[in-house]
Structure formats: structure tokens, C-alpha cells
Amino acid sequence: MSYSANEIATLAQKAARGAGFPPHQAQIFGAATVQFLASGGEAQALLDALSDPDDSPILRLPLLVEDIQRAVDLAGPEITLTLQPGDEALAPAYARLTALHITRAELGQSEDGLPRLCLDTAPVQGAAPTLPPRIAADPALIDRLSTLAALTYVPATDSSRSAGAGAGDIDND
Amino acid sequence: MQARQALPSSRSSWHSHRMKDLVCPSPRTGLRPPSQVMRLHRMGASFPTRLSFLRVLTRRLAAEGARLRRPVWNIGAEGFGHAVYTIALGGHDYSLVAVSTHLPDEMRTDRVIATAWDTAYVLYDGVPDSDEIARICAAAPQQEAARYTERDLVLSRANKSVRLFSHVIERLRAGRQPDEALVNEVGYLMRTTAVYGNGKFGIADRGLIEGRPGIEGPFAAEMLTVWMIRSFTHDLVEHLGGTALDPALKRHLGIGNSTGLGMAPFLVSHPVLLNNWMQARETALARVRALPTLGREDRTRLTTLCDRVAAHLVEWQVPAPDHQARIDLIRAEWPAIRGFVEELPQDSPVDALIRRSEAFSVDTQELCVALALEPFGDIVDDLAAGMTDPLAPSVNGFDDAQSLRTAIETHFDWVLRLDFEETAQQRRFWYVSEEKLEPRLGDRFDDPGADRESPLDIARRVQALWHALDGVTDLRAFRAARPEHELAIARVACLAAHPYAEIRDNLIAESCLPIDMLRCKLAFFGATKFDPKSDRWTRITLAQGAPLPEDLATARADDWWLAGLGA
Numbered sequence: 001m002s003y004s005a006n007e008i009a010t011l012a013q014k015a016a017r018g019a020g021f022p023p024h025q026a027q028i029f030g031a032a033t034v035q036f037l038a039s040g041g042e043a044q045a046l047l048d049a050l051s052d053p054d055d056s057p058i059l060r061l062p063l064l065v066e067d068i069q070r071a072v073d074l075a076g077p078e079i080t081l082t083l084q085p086g087d088e089a090l091a092p093a094y095a096r097l098t099a100l101h102i103t104r105a106e107l108g109q110s111e112d113g114l115p116r117l118c119l120d121t122a123p124v125q126g127a128a129p130t131l132p133p134r135i136a137a138d139p140a141l142i143d144r145l146s147t148l149a150a151l152t153y154v155p156a157t158d159s160s161r162s163a164g165a166g167a168g169d170i171d172n173d
Numbered sequence: 174m175q176a177r178q179a180l181p182s183s184r185s186s187w188h189s190h191r192m193k194d195l196v197c198p199s200p201r202t203g204l205r206p207p208s209q210v211m212r213l214h215r216m217g218a219s220f221p222t223r224l225s226f227l228r229v230l231t232r233r234l235a236a237e238g239a240r241l242r243r244p245v246w247n248i249g250a251e252g253f254g255h256a257v258y259t260i261a262l263g264g265h266d267y268s269l270v271a272v273s274t275h276l277p278d279e280m281r282t283d284r285v286i287a288t289a290w291d292t293a294y295v296l297y298d299g300v301p302d303s304d305e306i307a308r309i310c311a312a313a314p315q316q317e318a319a320r321y322t323e324r325d326l327v328l329s330r331a332n333k334s335v336r337l338f339s340h341v342i343e344r345l346r347a348g349r350q351p352d353e354a355l356v357n358e359v360g361y362l363m364r365t366t367a368v369y370g371n372g373k374f375g376i377a378d379r380g381l382i383e384g385r386p387g388i389e390g391p392f393a394a395e396m397l398t399v400w401m402i403r404s405f406t407h408d409l410v411e412h413l414g415g416t417a418l419d420p421a422l423k424r425h426l427g428i429g430n431s432t433g434l435g436m437a438p439f440l441v442s443h444p445v446l447l448n449n450w451m452q453a454r455e456t457a458l459a460r461v462r463a464l465p466t467l468g469r470e471d472r473t474r475l476t477t478l479c480d481r482v483a484a485h486l487v488e489w490q491v492p493a494p495d496h497q498a499r500i501d502l503i504r505a506e507w508p509a510i511r512g513f514v515e516e517l518p519q520d521s522p523v524d525a526l527i528r529r530s531e532a533f534s535v536d537t538q539e540l541c542v543a544l545a546l547e548p549f550g551d552i553v554d555d556l557a558a559g560m561t562d563p564l565a566p567s568v569n570g571f572d573d574a575q576s577l578r579t580a581i582e583t584h585f586d587w588v589l590r591l592d593f594e595e596t597a598q599q600r601r602f603w604y605v606s607e608e609k610l611e612p613r614l615g616d617r618f619d620d621p622g623a624d625r626e627s628p629l630d631i632a633r634r635v636q637a638l639w640h641a642l643d644g645v646t647d648l649r650a651f652r653a654a655r656p657e658h659e660l661a662i663a664r665v666a667c668l669a670a671h672p673y674a675e676i677r678d679n680l681i682a683e684s685c686l687p688i689d690m691l692r693c694k695l696a697f698f699g700a701t702k703f704d705p706k707s708d709r710w711t712r713i714t715l716a717q718g719a720p721l722p723e724d725l726a727t728a729r730a731d732d733w734w735l736a737g738l739g740a
Binding site: 060150153 | 285286371373379606607611622649662
């Protein structure tokens with residue numbers, strides 16, 4: 001089944017919140033998930049990232065987005081950044097969230113065995129590259145994201161149904 | 174000022190030759206400060222302006238000479254079936270597929286939790302063939318329960334105003350026109366209860382169409398949908414009534430909308446967009462306040478508009494006593510405003526009007542802001558182009574903890590004065606109900622679910638960040654160790670670059686009135702006749718007085734601000 005990018009981003013964001021990640025990192029994870037799936041990424045990397053809210057690329061990679069922008073400002077359009085082990089699968093997707101056009105994103109290894117992300121960048125000229133109209137996603141991934149997202153929903157009560165929404169009850173006017 | 178020296182000395186000459194570059198203050202000069210504009214009680218007094226999205230749309234439709242066609246009308250004698258409307262805009266065709274079905278009265282509710290509606294709609298990208306029409310006719314009545322494609326741009330539904338819908342048909346069948354008083358009292362034949370865009374339920378992402386001329390503005394596709402739905406409601410009663418509505422009554426029949434809390438979080442989750450909307454309006458106000466003088470035509474126009482406002486205020490009646498009292502106060506104050514407008518000083522007349530309005534209620538002040546913009550499209554309309562948010566999220570620009578802390582003290586100074594130890598300051602919590610994912614507001618101390626709170630507690634988070642930064646020397650290490658503060662850091666960075674990005678009130682305080690957020694956003698849509706049903710739910714009217722399709726080639730296309738029955 002395919003989805004709109006916004007559906008995927010919103011669902012992944014809620015899933016990250018449901019998994020226990022802070023809201024800002026969850027929001028960025030939502031956007032990165034779209035980039036990741038649009039470039040053909042495997043669902044397992046997303047599920048792995050969601051598994052531990054205390055030690056996850058979801059916590060670390062938002063800072064990478066800032067690091068890329070700063071590195072380009074300092075060193076020019078071709079940069080290499082060292083990653084923490086475990087972050088390499090999602091790092092290129094996060095890199096695409098910068099206000100730069102990523103013309104090349106390759107993963108490698110440093111001499112001491114740490115993963116590295118090599119990027120060629122260019123300023124965005126005119127309209128930003130658009131995402132495909134549909135994002136394909138594994139049903140198992142959608143199920144897991146939906147299950148986690150549901151952890152952010154509050155069960156309904158009669159009180160919340162009436163007072164919580166504050167709706168009037170004169171619908172046949 | 175050099176600009177003033179360059180102005181023609183003759184006022185009539187000034188009017189005819191007014192140029193943007195002569196009257197624009199520098200971008201920030203003279204703008205009302207965020208500390209004034211971004212308070213909830215003032216946002217909750219917003220009125221539509223000529224920069225409101227529906228108004229921008231009708232201006233665009235008129236500029237293009239757009240014509241609404243109705244290639245399909247497959248509606249039966251009982252009013253059920255489907256119709257297709259098509260309009261060309263910016264080089265693209267857009268079609269509204271409208272589906273009308275029978276709905277028992279007991280199933281009619283404006284709530285998100287409804288499962289059936291009188292009518293359902295899809296704004297389609299292009300002209301649908303019979304297969305696509307059949308697909309939409311099967312899916313649209315199911316609304317959120319169905320799936321849609323990237324050709325579907327907007328999804329909506331609307332319920333009848335039972336008493337007015339029936340009354341209009343009965344009158345038309347009897348060879349008479351509907352009662353003017355009832356038309357004014359209700360203001361619409363149907364009201365939408367949701368207008369979904371941007372990828373919901375599989376419809377097209379906004380990113381796919383945001384570069385298209387004519388619908389590149391915020392909510393432009395949604396406003397186009399609403400305007401086309403209005404035409405369908407007109408056509409439907411004329412079909413059932415067997416004769417035409419009087420055009421003046423028809424223009425006064427807008428499209429209603431019933432809106433709850435779901436609209437409020439948008440203003441918090443889209444801070445740059447909120448900034449751009451507010452900044453466009455405030456820049457427009459600064460531009461007109463900078464006008465050194467006005468010609469006779471502009472003065473007459475302002476006076477005429479004051480009379481239109483007075484008529485609008487008479488027409489605007491609501492059941493809620495507290496809101497009616499606010500309207501009554503504007504009515505009481507308006508003659509003084511009109512008197513002042515009649516005798517505007519020669520120098521900086523619009524600025525004088527805004528200063529004079531400060532002696533009156535906030536509602537009257539904000540009405541004067543909208544009034545002040547209305548005659549001056551030639552110097553403010555270009556600002557509509559800046560009301561989108563095309564940029565990627567801004568990068569946190571803080572080099573160290575002290576600069577971040579200083580930024581909080583500079584831009585979020587008001588949050589540091591709040592005492593979150595007080596129960597009243599944290600009484601509310603925003604959440605999403607599992608029931609059709611309806612956003613709701615709870616009492617933190619009485620209702621379950623606070624552990625699943627939505628992050629609208631920006632003030633509390635920023636204050637907590639400020640405290641947590643005390644003694645921090647390595648900001649990078651702090652951020653890695655305390656990831657829970659990243660949202661607050663992002664908000665501080667955003668506000669430092671976008672001064673109107675934050676509502677400057679505590680949104681979890683007992684005193685917070687979400688209705689103020691709804692009204693602000695709806696005013697930017699172009700809504701009028703705000704009719705609150707509680708502090709978190711309102712009905713409104715969109716496109717009341719707006720041009721009918723046949724009016725797009727007339728002056729009406731861009732002259733319908735607060736237009737009443739007599740306008």
C-alpha cells in the first residue's frame with residue numbers, strides 16, 4: 001500500500017512519541033522517515049531506531065542536521081562526518097532534511113572503524129526537490145508504527161466526549 | 174524621510190500615482206510589536222482582511238478571468254446524486270466532485286466523530302473521467318474511512334442547515350424568495366465540518382501543488398474547494414426549488430463551517446507559517462500607517478466602508494451572551510470611529526485612525542486594522558505572496574549556553590514571569606482522543622490522559638530550559654544529555670528569527686481560551702460571523718458576500734469585505 005508523505009511523516013512522528021522519544025526528535029524522525037522510505041530504505045532500520053528511547057539515532061541524528069550545515073559553512077560543499085555506530089542507516093535520510101541539495105551521500109568507515117558519511121552538497125536553487133507522490137511502505141512497518149502511535153491517544157470517556165471537545169449539541173439547526 | 178519628500182504635492186495626484194516604493198516603511202519600521210499582537214485575547218479579536226486567503230483566491234480568480242463550469246449534474250428529484258464543477262486556474266484544471274446522499278436527522282452532527290454527512294466533496298486535480306467520478310462517489314461519503322489518491326487534492330463534507338435549506342426550497346417552490354431575515358440569521362445552506370488537505374487519508378501532499386500559480390498560497394486549494402461547494406449548495410436548492418434564487422440573497426448565502434479544537438494546535442505546530450501570516454498583516458498595516466496623506470477618493474472609501482461595517486455589526490447576532498456583548502460594544506463604539514474617519518487629519522491619517530482606535534475595545538481596534546487595509550490593495554496585496562513557509566527548518570544558531578539563555582530572556586521574557594507551581598498555570602492539557610483522533614482539552618488534575626499530553630506547553634518547556642541551562646558551560650554536551658529540551662531550543666531559535674512565531678500566552682493555563690486561536694486562524698481564512706458555541710468550538714461563515722461565479726468579471730470579485738445583504 002502507498003501513502004502520502006504527510007501520512008508517513010505524521011504516523012512516524014506519533015510512533016516515535018509513543019515509543020517514548022521527545023516531541024522535537026519525534027517530529028524530525030517523521031520527516032526523515034519519509035526521506036528514508038522514498039529512497040528505498042528497509043523498514044527494519046526504522047524499527048530498530050524506535051526500539052530504545054534512551055539510545056537511538058532518533059536522539060542523535062537531529063544534531064547531525066545542524067552539523068552538516070555548519071560543516072558546509074566552514075569547509076565547503078564536500079564534507080565528511082563521523083557517525084556513531086548504529087546511526088549509519090538513517091543518516092543519509094536525515095542529511096536530506098538540511099536546507100541543502102545533497103548531490104551525493106555515501107557511507108564509509110574511518111581508520112578506527114567508525115562509520116562516516118560523505119556528502120557532496122549544493123545550495124538549493126529554486127524549488128526544493130519534491131518527494132514522489134506516493135510513498136510505499138511495508139504493511140508490517142505501518143502496523144508497528146500504528147501500534148506505537150496509539151500509545152499517544154487517550155481513551156475516550158463520556159466526559160471527554162462532551163467537555164473535552166467543547167462541541168455544541170445543536171447540530172440540526 | 175526621503176520617501177515623503179519624493180511624494181507628489183497634490184493629494185489627488187498622490188492617489189493616482191501612489192507607488193509601493195514610496196510608501197513602504199522599512200520592513201520592521203512601525204510594525205506593532207509581537208508583545209501586543211501575539212496575545213491570545215487580541216488574536217481572538219481578529220477580523221478578515223484583504224490578505225485573508227479566500228479573498229486572495231477570489232482576486233486571483235478574477236485576475237485570470239476564471240470561469241466555473243458544471244459539466245456533470247446527476248442530481249435526482251430528491252436532491253441526491255453527484256455533480257462535477259470544473260475551473261481553470263494558473264494553467265491547471267481543478268474539479269469539485271460533489272456527492273449528495275440521504276442523511277437521517279439523528280445522524281447529523283458537526284463533530285469529527287460523525288460517520289455520515291449530507292454531502293461529501295473531493296477537489297480533483299484535472300477533469301475526472303467516469304471511472305474517477307465513480308471512485309470518488311464511492312469513497313467521499315465515507316470520508317476518513319476511505320483511501321484517496323494523489324489526484325485528490327482536498328476532501329470535505331458538509332451538513333445542511335436544516336431549517337434554512339428546507340425553508341429556501343419551500344419558498345422557491347411556492348414561487349417566492351426566502352425570508353431575508355432567516356437568510357441573514359443562518360447565512361449558509363450548508364456548513365462544512367472538515368476540509369482536509371495535505372496528504373490526509375492518501376490525498377495529495379501539499380508539496381505536490383505548492384508551486385502551482387493560483388493555489389500556491391496557504392490553504393488556497395481548501396479555499397477554492399469551499400468557494401465551489403458554496404456554488405453547489407446554491408445550485409442544489411435551485412434544482413429542488415425549481416427556480417432561481419435572487420442574486421443578492423444568493424451572494425449572502427456563504428458556506429458555514431463548524432470548527433473545534435482540531436484547528437488550534439496548527440498554530441503552535443507551524444510557527445513559521447504563523448509568523449508569516451502575522452508579519453504580512455502587520456507589514457500591511459505599517460505600510461498604510463506610513464501614508465503621509467490621503468486623497469478624497471480614499472477618504473470617501475473609508476467612510477463608505479465604515480457604513481458597511483455598521484451594517485455588518487447589525488447583521489451579526491449570536492446566541493452566546495458573552496460574545497453578543499462584545500459585538501454590542503463594537504456597535505456602541507463604532508459611531509465614534511466613523512466620526513473620526515469622516516474628519517481624518519491631513520497628516521498620517523491612517524496612523525491617526527489606528528492611534529485613535531486604541532481608546533476603544535480590542536475588538537474595535539482589530540476591526541479598525543482590517544478597515545485600514547481595505548482601500549489600499551495597491552500597496553498591500555503583494556504581501557500575500559509571503560504568507561507561505563517554503564523554507565527548511567532553521568538551524569539552531571546558538572554557539573553556547575549563555576547565548577541561548579540570553580535569547581530566552583530577550584524573546585521569551587514573558588515565560589519567565591509565569592509560576593508553574595500554581596495549579597491554574599498548568600490546569601489544562603491538550604491531547605488526542607483515540608475516538609477518531611479528535612483533539613481535546615483535559616483537566617490535568619481531574620481527567621485521565623495527562624501522561625499522553627500533546628506538546629503545546631511551549632511556555633512551560635522554555636521556562637524549564639532556562640532553569641536547566643543555569644551553570645551549563647558546554648551546550649553541545651547539554652543537548653546530548655538532555656534531549657527533552659530540544660523542542661524548547663528549537664522554539665527559541667525560531668522565535669529569534671521569526672518574531673510573530675509564538676502565541677505569547679500559556680496555552681495550558683486555566684485561563685487559556687482556545688476559541689481565540691480558532692478565531693485568529695479562521696480570520697486568516699476569511700471567516701466572518703463568528704458564533705462561538707463554547708470556549709473551544711465555533712461556527713462561522715465563509716464566503717458570505719463573496720462573488721458568485723458570474724461576478725468574477727465584476728468589481729465584486731475584490732470588493733466584498735464584510736459585505737452584507739444590502740452591499
